[in-house]
Amino acid sequence: MRPQALRGFRDYLPEEMLAKDRMLDAVRSVFESYGYPPVATPALEYAELLLGKYGEEGEMLLYRFLDNGERDVAMRYDLTVPLARLIASHGSLIMPFRRYQIAPVWRAEKPAKGRFREFVQCDVDLVGVNDASADAEMLLIGQDVLRALDVEKYRLRVNHRGILRAMTRILGIADGAEEGAFLRLLDKLEKIGEEKFRGALAKDFPQIDAAGTERLLAIVSSGGAPAETLASLEVLLGSDPDGALAIERLRQTMERVSAGGRLDTIVIDPSIARGLSYYTGIIYETFLEALPEYGSVMSGGRYDGLVGMFAGRDLPAVGISLGVDRLLSALLEIGSFESLSTPAExxxxxxxxxxxxxxxxxxxxxxxxxxxxxxxxxxxxxxxxxxxxxxxxxxxxxxxxxxxxxxxxxxxxxxxxxxxxxxxxxxxxxxxxxxxxxxx
RNA sequence: GUGGGUGUAGCUCAGUUGGUUAGAGCGCCAGGUUGUGGUCCUGGAGGUCGAGGGUUCGAGACCCUCCACUCACCCCA
The missing domain is CATH 3.40.50.800 (Anticodon-binding domain)
Structure with missing residues (x-):
């Protein structure tokens, strides 16, 4: 047999590993500067624990097998569900609970540029508080992490599940499968352009009339500075109670981000949806301006229901996750990363x-x-x-x-x-x- | 997972309608230079032509299967 790494898995030679370690050191020190301590969880969890958390698509991507004791196990798919399990397993944690975790996760996706089957995520999460201050803290940490990595040109796209809910309600789209299909289409808007979007919309969602279509396009193209976008969203969606709450929450969040960091990298974008099914509030993803085709390098959101699924009591939580391997390969492609092949001086x-x-x-x-x-x-x-x-x-x-x-x-x-x-x-x-x- | 493209030296790539011993540049090693790298000169090593099978007198080239990479779809860090 020829010596060969498994598909989607990769070796890191000294130059790349030195660069990756320098990135991880920078990330760690930003996380700790916000007072977050590290934790670690096992690579393997009971499969049952991970099932039903990532949606149908995600579930198919789990590495799942029977261990030598015939236990049905799976390799962790992210660090968020294991965090929820950790909180449920340890009763004495002080709330609000902060932690960060930097560890590999595994997804059996088809590999592509910037997409691996094994990759390291850097997660920070704040559990036990549902407040705009916690949401804002995630965005601030995200901005600081990218600054520490000398990444200047990026866009942090922010949305809120309440805005999506208000939108589908106003348009008369049913919950469940139809909503899922709609959100997927919406997520593609920027990629396929307005014309194709109109076509697909008319074909798949005939119940949306001409006025509804115009209204939808007005909503998703209300881009600009966050305050302006929120003001126009207020006009378009404020009549819906979930919409009004979401807009107010994002407004409070932006106030805090503005005071503690910067707003110029943030775009309120009502078209982003996020696939993972556990999000309930704010959601965000980050695109490099030079290489948007790499997809998001840092994402997350609020997931107020997930911890309760294990802990027996509801614990609100919010987090953000950086994909170092994807970011590193993007930075190497841009050439903005000087690489060394030895630490020796x-x-x-x-x-x-x-x-x-x-x-x-x-x-x-x-x-x-x-x-x-x-x-x-x-x-x-x-x-x-x-x-x-x-x-x-x-x-x-x-x-x-x-x-x-x-x-x-x-x-x-x-x-x-x-x-x-x-x-x-x-x-x-x-x-x-x-x-x-x-x-x- | 579906569809397209590409796999030739460590890297980037040539290789004609199927025809003798598969090439170049860069890199690497050695020597020119027995207390000193980068430039220069000379020499050298390095290839199961992604793998397996098939067609043929003859395959790097044609056909099939597999593997890997890559682009699009899908999804996402």
Whole structure:
């Protein structure tokens, strides 16, 4: 058999993994800056626990099998349902409960660009409060995460299930399958354009008359600054009680986002629907301006009913989830990510067999000073050792030859400039420190 | 999951109507240069032509099946 990774699964080589880890470090520190602690849950859950949470489509994508004890198990499909289970399993959690979780999830989808069968999600969730402040916190965290990752050009599209409910009610669309079909069509509006949308609408939803169609298009194209969009939605949907509540909630949310962050990346977009069936309130997704075809890189919403399905008491909750693997592959495609193939800052050359003790002593001193150091693993030709530093992109090389050893110094070479100086260890560390890795 | 496209060296790709020993550029390794990488010169290694089967005197090329990648649909992080 040829050695080959499973379809939709992938290896990460050093360059990509260093980049991914740097992203994850940044994400973690933003999450913790909001006071969220980490948790972990198992990769496998009882299948029954995950069934019925993701809609029919999602359910087919579960990796599900019998374990060696004949238990019906499934690999987690997201981190939200396991969170709901965790809350139900542990009674003593302090509410409001905050947590973040960064972990892989598995979906048996057909792989495509930016779409994998195994990918890491970074979830933050706030459980126990149903308030615009909690909703706003998710958007603020999302904005801060993207800023920490130097992602500037993106659009955070925000909607509310209440707006969708008001819309379908006003248009006379029945709950259930018909509503689902309508929301799917609506979600495609931007992609297929208004003309095709009108055609599909007339074909699949004959009960919507001409006036209704115009009204619908007015609703979904009321885009602009959030405050303006909400004002026009008020006119169009305010007569519906769910619509009015949703609009007021989004208004409060936007006030808080405006105060704590920025509104210019946010668009109120009544056409986004979100597939996962557990959402009940605000929903959002994030598109990169340069690569919208990658789909959403960060999404989530409010799911007030999900935790209650396990906990026996209703616990409102809201969360947001970043897909690092998708974001990383998009950023790599844009080329906005400088990649390294080593964490090393300096390569210590082994000058000779006899001098290897000097090299090991120097490497230990560098590491003691906090400098990431590789030592060339044999006393090969100097040319080869310098070449290796060059190929790996290690910024400095250090050599202790016989004459340097006798003087207690070393030759420190800055590879990019070719500049080489004879200095002691402390001065070498200072120079390396000053140069930095250049990518932080 | 459905439909289309593409699979030739580590990478990007040539390879004529089926015809001898499958090529290039880049990269890699070695030497030119026994205390120093990047430029230059010389040499070298590296291919079950995605896999299996079929047609043929002869297949990288044609046919079938499978696998992978990719685009669209679908869905989503």
């Amino acid at each position: 300096v390569l210590v050359v082994q000058f000779s067999e006899q001098g290897s003790a000097d090299a090991f002593r120097l490497a230990a001193q560098f590491r003691e000073a906090g400098v990431a150091t590789v030592i060339y693993p044999e006393a090969a030709k100097l040319k080869k050792q310098f070449q290796n530093a060059h190929n790996l992109g290690i910024p400095f090389t250090a050599v202790v030859g016989e004459s340097e050893a006798s003087r207690g110094t070393l030759q420190l070479k800055h590879m990019a400039s070719g500049e080489q100086v004879e200095v002691d260890v402390a001065a070498a560390v200072a120079r390396i420190r000053r140069a930095g890795r250049g990518t932080e």
